[in-house]
Amino acid sequence: MDAMFLSMEGTEWPQHTLGLMILDPSDAPGFDFEHLRDHLNRRLPYLPQFRRRIQEVPLGLDRPVWVDDPSFKLDYHIHRAALPAPGGERELADVVGEILGRQLDRNQPLWESWFVEGLEGGRVAYIAKTHHSMVDGVSGAGLSSVLCDAHPKADKPLVALPDEDEQPRHSALELFAKGTVAAATSPPKIVQYLGQTVRGAVTTISHLRRDNPPPRPMSAPKTSFNGALSSHRSFAYTSLPMADIKHVKNSLGVKVNDVILCVVAGALRSYLLKRDELPQNSVLATVPMSTRDAGDDELGNFVHAMVASMCTDVEDPVERLSAIHNGMNSAKALAEDLQSQQSVGLTDFAPPVLLNLLFKGFRAAKLEDKLPLGSNLIVSNVPGPPVQLYMAGARIEHIVPVGPLTVGMGINVTVFSYGNYVDVGVQADPDLMDDPWELLEGAKAELEKLMAAAG
Structure with missing residues (x-):
């Protein structure tokens, strides 16, 4: 199914999911773009898949494979934006709509995030956009155990550091042979x-x-x-x-x-x-x-x-x-x-x-x-955590999910239960x-x- 999401993708059918977090940093002194970027940098070792990109099999003979990206840079994946006044729901939704319409670059690991300032009430939005070939609703919700904390001053996630082998790039000959065998x-x-x-x-x-x-x-x-x-x-x-x-x-x-x-x-x-x-x-x-x-x-x-x-x-x-x-x-x-x-x-x-x-x-x-x-x-409908969560010390007010459109269906409604909402x-x-x-x-x-x- 991961491979199917890659094959079916096109300009009219971008196959990425998106999570929108509304953050209240009022009780998190020093919370800003650089602070959040450092937080992501510390948590990325717990998500080795987010440093991997796809490598295509020559002539498209077989499904692509995941390989580590030797030139991975976090700065290519985290962006900064600001809302126009008054910074309400409509202004934020317009920004999310623009981000949803753009396909992810397949020459990079298939994710990106946005730090959006200017929300009314001094709040901040964090937008995480990930290709559907990487996550479904449940695994996307599971990312909260790595990126988010149950305590505002936690310095590391509760999950253990994964022990995964490196996924090196394959030679074209090796992948061609793989595709020939598959055929x-x-x-x-x-x-x-x-x-x-x-x-x-x-x-x-x-x-x-x-x-x-x-x-x-x-x-x-x-x-x-x-x-x-x-x-x-x-x-x-x-x-x-x-x-x-x-x-x-x-x-x-x-x-x-x-x-x-x-x-x-x-x-x-x-x-x-x-x-x-x-x-x-x-x-x-x-x-x-x-x-x-x-x-x-x-x-x-x-x-x-x-x-x-x-x-x-x-x-x-x-x-x-x-x-x-x-x-x-x-x-x-x-x-x-x-x-x-x-x-x-x-x-x-x-x-x-x-x-x-x-x-x-x-x-x-x-x-x-x-x-x-x-x-x-x-x-x-994706079940989420019933407890209060924090990201880089800022209180998470809401976690709004967004699923993709496909095959003539012009609406996708995705819900996520979090806390009291x-x-x-x-x-x-x-x-x-x-x-x-x-x-x-x-x-x-x-x-x-x-x-x-x-x-």
Whole structure:
């Protein structure tokens, strides 16, 4: 999957994630850009992967490999910016949108960060942008154990210094031989993949015949926020009280993730109704499901995507929440059965040169506008730490996550639970969705409705 994120990337589909931290340095004397830079420099030995870049296999015959960057310099990866007055949420969101629209340089380790001054109230923003081939939501959250501390005066993280071997650069001949061997061993993997696909189809049909079936594949309705993506990005963010979400969860007998999906679904319903665009069939969402073992925050991707109904065709919020709860159980059951059968991935036999051409052709032909949709948007929920954290001595007020857009889906809603809040980040294509802030206002209104229903 890490390799797939590299192959599918293009100007219109940059495949990086982003974390936005709002810092309050009022109780951290001497906190400034240089102080934070020194903090990162001290913590980087605990993240050896962040000193590595990709090395391509000649002719794109096989997946690239990670190698240590002998010319790594931290100053190439940390930047400084300032907001225009008054330094509010909108000004910060505009800066984040600009950063989201730029691809990372593959000649460098695939990450960068920004120290943003000028926020109202004397606060500072720290923006960490990392390629999705390096982290998924869980491993991205796990970075907090290295970069952040539970005490403002901690001098080193709680995790141990990793004992990893150096990853030297390979010769072109060695990688070419690796690619040749991969090409020679592809036919058995192709046969295995085809058999796996047939078994997956049989499993899907079996689930579709159940009393409470998951959504049919490629059955998402067309909406105004679906279509060929541009290279532009917009961003909006907010925070929801965790106490309210848990109150609704406990009162109505569902899960935290169900409440979050219901809040987003109600906001989508309001957004589409206002434009007289609400489809008769429910909007579908891709919901990433972690396949990691408990406690595993190794860098890389260990997720399986499931498609769930957002039940936007249900008007009453409580009825919608119940329908989402039942639908998520069905979607998760299918996803788990499919995941258990998956032993070969597309990148195990399809060389990057072929995948790159396929994705470039897909985007050039704007097939997102022409083919059936598997999903309308991405909604991802990442559990974070419930305790107060600090970075370089400054108190972290909020940690806002941002996931990428892809395959005709002009909205990504990612939430991260931290302390007493659920921080929500919305990335959108402004050519497909004109106002992501409106979606967040709708989410707040939906949570208020659920709170009223929950007493």
